[in-house]
Amino acid sequence: MTMIFTDDDKAFSAEVRTYLSDNLPAELARKVRYNQRLTRDDYTSWQDVLAARNWHAVGWPASAGGPGLTQTQRYLFEREYGALSCPHPCQFGIAMAGPVIFTFGNDEQKARFLPGIRENKDFWCQGYSEPGAGSDLAALKTTAVREGDHYRVNGQKIWTTWANWADWMFCLVKTDLEVKPQRGISFLLIDMRSPGITVRPIKTIDGDEEFNEVFFNDVLVPVENRIGEEGQGWTYAKFLLEFERFSMSGAARSRRVLSEIRADAEALGKADDARVAERLTRLEIELLALEHMELHLLARSVGGENPGPEASKLKIRGTEIAQALSRLRVDLHAEDCLVHSEAFLDASEPSDNPSAMGAIATYLNQRKLTIWGGSNEVQRMILAKQILELG
Amino acid sequence: MSTNLDDELHMLTETVARYVANRSDGKANSEDGWKELAELGWLYLPYPEEVGGLRLGTAGVSAVMQGHGRGLLATPYLPFAVMAGGVLARCPRASQTLAAVMEGTQRVAAAFVVGAAPTQVAQAADDGWRLAGACDHVLAVDEADAVLALARIGASDETGLFVVRTDAPGVTVEPHLLPDGRRAGRVGFDDVAVAAADRLDDDGGVETLLREVETEALLAAAADNLGAMQVLYEQTLDYAKLRRQFGRPIGSFQSLQFRLVDMWIKLDEVRSLVSSAAGAEDRQEAGALAIAAWIQSVWSGRLIGEEAIQIHGAIAMTDEHAVGRYVKRILVNELVFGAPERHFSRYRSMR
Missing domain, CATH: 2.40.110.10 (Butyryl-CoA Dehydrogenase, subunit A, domain 2)
Known part of the structure; x- marks a missing residue:
């Protein structure tokens, strides 16, 4: 089954793209682009921008005060979001505490906690x-x-x-x-x-x-x-493992990072270096495969199927690809990465080679991707048991 | 894609599955096998309706090719119908030959290599052309009535397309076995006279035409790989559940579970790309997806094949066991249609 986007879907994408790009401060985008450290205020002021459009709790149903997006819109939102240098959302409130509260909490708890999460009042x-x-x-x-x-x-x-x-x-x-x-x-x-x-x-x-x-x-x-x-509590924790697995591929973000690395390669005059070109193409095709796995899963989901734990494959491949990209950035800039500057990483001092300056910190930071959110080994255990039915 | 087409495709997929399940009779390489494909109407699938084909297009071809991989069919559907037929369907002058190909009465092999320049040369003569040179590893050429050959025109850079009967004076066919049991051969042209009417192209445009046909061929080859690796995955998963060592099924060991999960993911990557390539409406996107599908099918095929042998253990080292036949199928496909890196620049130019 192939995923087909309607004109309404495309209009929604354009609406998201316009709003996000119009409201993303250049300074913040720069910090995200070069992997400099974000402050609490960087996150919360950006999340205020999202909350103003009720897109902070973007995955929430209307019954919980969220925008009540369809699955397709939800997917398109992620795609547009990842394509821009927006800060990675702080997911603990919107994607974890919130869904448990609106699914299992009582009315009093919903009234007390959900607005603060949705409106970005509580961290x-x-x-x-x-x-x-x-x-x-x-x-x-x-x-x-x-x-x-x-x-x-x-x-x-x-x-x-x-x-x-x-x-x-x-x-x-x-x-x-x-x-x-x-x-x-x-x-x-x-x-x-x-x-x-x-x-x-x-x-x-x-x-x-x-x-x-x-x-x-x-x-x-x-x-x-x-x-x-x-x-x-165990039941609720397990519920969360399956909630929003769709947003875990990070494919749109990886697509953006890939084009940034390609631009870096061109700026360095290494785009035609056969080894660089091969690795870029290899990763691009792996990423394309991930994107199409995701699209087919979305199509099945929209068609009424519940793919359940199958979405773990997106987490596994998405994080592996993101890590490989962070490694490729280091290899591309090579010895230019060797200057370590806390002042650059804290964005208190500019650099004339920002892409290289942030490369090592990013490579190291991205190791977390295969550990958190249910480590990739846990995801493989889930797939082995529930999809492959191995005892 | 309309629901109607989806239904037709679904029916085709079921027919293919039944056909593949019923044929372990070894006549895949025979005249009968080709007749059956003709009777099933599959020889009409790769071409648009304007030239007399069926409208299922690449999605239909992909279903038939997955069946070929799954059943290890040796019928030369890919080289004859997709490659040679794909060229004929794009040359108005070849409409009669194409009609005979669709009916199954004429079998034309593809004497060209995906992504390679022609090794034959055609010199203009009084009544047409004289063809010289040779092409290696032409799939199933010993079954063909004619070959579709590419040749450089004189000393120019221009490429011409020619149909030449295999029994024409000066044509030699030296067949050989491929490592997976299919057949190929070297076809030689020793100053072969070709009538002017048998040059199919008008001047120019051949490059674009060939790129389109090669893209379709690569997607078809990816679908063949997909069918084969699907079987490898299923058989290995079943085996891991049945085979007991140390008092328990080997599939209960986590090291094997993780490897089986990775096989499943690699399979899904190919399936997703093949399906998207066959369903894409945009020509450019469909082309890039087709190349990506081929490249991914080789990467996935290598991993799934090697893991299938390892997880089965010694039994998969035997000639009798099916695993080896599927592994060889995928390997031969790779060598015939080109390793991934050979197609990288083509992919980059299409995306």
């Missing part, structure tokens, strides 16, 4: 990983013990992206130590200003400080901040 982080529980979430150790109207939370989260900026965390905690691990986990929303929370940033290999450790020392969380049933 969210995700409290899943722990020192002993990465891909294996069933091994969680952070506990929440019920005391009247509160849970008393003790333990530690780690690799918590943007915990240092966050107002809220959605968090998996153990509420029952007796039952099977998957049955004893609950889903709590925790105010990051609660007494007893300590956030300690962790510097990453690219020199950035996105990651954090978060310590909970007798933190009291109101019972009304628990989403759904006690002990059902």
Whole structure:
């Protein structure tokens, strides 16, 4: 089945393209283009632009106050978004906390939390990983013990992206130590200003400080901040693994990066170098295959099929290709990448060779792609079990 | 694409599947095999309605070719119908020959190599042309009544298209086996007299025509690879579930699970590109997708073939086992139609 876009679809694409390009500040686009570090304000001011059009919570249904886009529009939005140098959206509120709340939360919780996420008022982080529980979430150790109207939370989260900026965390905690691990986990929303929370940033290999450790020392969380049933947190976490898999290919962004690298190669006079040309073409064809896998999956989805876990293939290939591109950029600029400048990476100082200056930090930063969002090994396990039916 | 066409395509796909399932009788290379294709109407598929063909076009060809790969059919549908026929269909002067090709009464082999300049030379003579030179590895040439040959015109850069009967004086055919059991051969032209009417092209335009035909041939070859690697994947997955070692199915070991998942993804990449190329409305886009489909089919085919042998283990090293036949099919396709890197610049010029 081939995906065919209607005139309405094309008009929607044009509308998105116009709005985004008209409102994307040049300075911000430049930072994104050259992979310089973004500040909290960079993200939130851009997300305000999106929220003004109700495109911040772009994947939400109208019933949750979102724009209620069709699957096709959702796909086209991603395509237009990735084609421009827009900041990668901070997904924890809009793509994770929000969908769990509007799917499993009660009316009071929806009224209390959804507007803040949708309108970009609250900054969210995700409290899943722990020192002993990465891909294996069933091994969680952070506990929440019920005391009247509160849970008393003790333990530690780690690799918590943007915990240092966050107002809220959605968090998996153990509420029952007796039952099977998957049955004893609950889903709590925790105010990051609660007494007893300590956030300690962790510097990453690219020199950035996105990651954090978060310590909970007798933190009291109101019972009304628990989403759904006690002990059902595992179900909600699994629901999230399947939510918005479509946006995980990153194909549009990779398409943009590929053309940037091609432009770099031309500027360096290396476009006709056979090795460079071969690697560029190779990646371009791999990317084309990814784009068409995605289009066929979309066509099936629009046709009423639920491809379910099949979309894991998009995450696997999309992240592999993005990583290969980041490596190609390093190889292309070669020794020009050797000048390390914190001032450039923080965008406090310009450079006359910005593409090379950011290449190593990007290459290192992009290693995260195959680890987070369900590592690529977890995605392969899901496909092996659920699609290939291997025991 | 209209629903009507979708239905027709669906019916064709089912017919192909039935045909392939019913023929393990070894007559793929025989006169009978070609007659069957003719009776099924498949020899009309590659051409537009204006020249008497059916309108299923590349999508129809792709379905037939996937069947060829799946069933390891040796009927020379690709070289005869897609390549030689594709050239004939673009030359108004060849309408009678094309009609005979569509009916199955005349079989024309394709004596040209995708992406290569012609090695034959044609000199003008009183009553037409004299052809000299040779072309290697012409698929199924020993079954052909005639060959479609390319030749440089005199000392010029111009290329001409000629139809030459294989029993014409001065034409020699030296057949050989291909590693996968199909047949090819060297066709030689020793000062062969060709009538003026058997030069098919008017001056010029041959390059564009050939590029179009070659693009269709590469997509057809990608579909053949797709059919073959689909079987390799399915057989390997089934085997991993059945074969027990260390007291459990080998498919329960994670190292093999991950490799099978990667085979599945590589297969899906080819399937997506072949399907998009066959369905694309825009000519330029369809062309670029066709080349990409061919390139990806070789990359995927290599991985799937090698993994299929490894996961099956020693049994796949036997001549009797089917895996080896599929691996050889894909390998021969690659060598006949050209390794990926050979097509990179063509891809870049089309996107």
